[in-house]
Amino acid sequence: MQIIGLCRFSYPAEGGFQVEHDTLAARVAYLYAPARMEERLRHFECICLPGLKAQTDPDFTFLVLVGEAMPLPYLARLRDLLADFPQARIVSRPPGPHRQVCQEVFNAARDMVQPCLQFRHDDDDAVAVTxxxxxxAAALDISALRARHRLVALDWNRGYVVRPDAEGLRAEPCMTPFWGVAQAVAVAPGARQSIMNFGHNKLIQFMPTLSFTDRPMYLRGHNDHNDSRQKKHVQPVDLPRLGSEGEAEMKRLFAVDADHVRRVFAAAGVA
Structure with a gap:
């Protein structure tokens, strides 16, 4: 069964952001601002990629959607970060309607006569190595349900909120359903809609959904440039500092290495 993930890496879509901009030029300027791009690349390297590269089942495709106007130095660094990740492929597109472009990117990578499992993934989040x-395994367990429905959602709702910095990791456990990370949609053969045609917290309104809560399956990145944190009146979250045991757990579950985090963030001068 084909499994495809999609990460929008600062793609200047029309729509798809909680914070709006008056013009496309304003959105592009915001997305490619040097301070923001440096932060996105740090989180992509230290939080997002390690767990994906270490998957116990390596049979999947990971699409990284970028804009055609991404500055070449950032595109080169992105390619370097993905050089040892054979499942990953950079896909470049001009600005366009968010849901339509993402659907087209998914379908271009699919074998449309086969069932497909699709997951969305932000560049500062992580999934467990399993x-x-x-x-x-879950998709095979619900084969009868998938046979009756074009779309079925699967959501792992237990994980951690995490914030990396030059001293390591701050994190605390959480259980939040339909948060958009460690979430997937089983798409029937021939169905053209993708997981990105629906808001991650609204999947339950449009299709059968299953929730799994038995183990931590994600890290939800917390940083200054989260799209959800750009609105007014958003309160800061004070996360506890992880000790050696907590850091070891992050490495075991998500392949996130706190020593690597310290090196990268210290080099950037990020406290």
């Missing part, structure tokens, strides 16, 4: 293995 995510693909667990997703494939």
């Amino acid at each position: 995510f693909i293995e667990e997703l494939r």
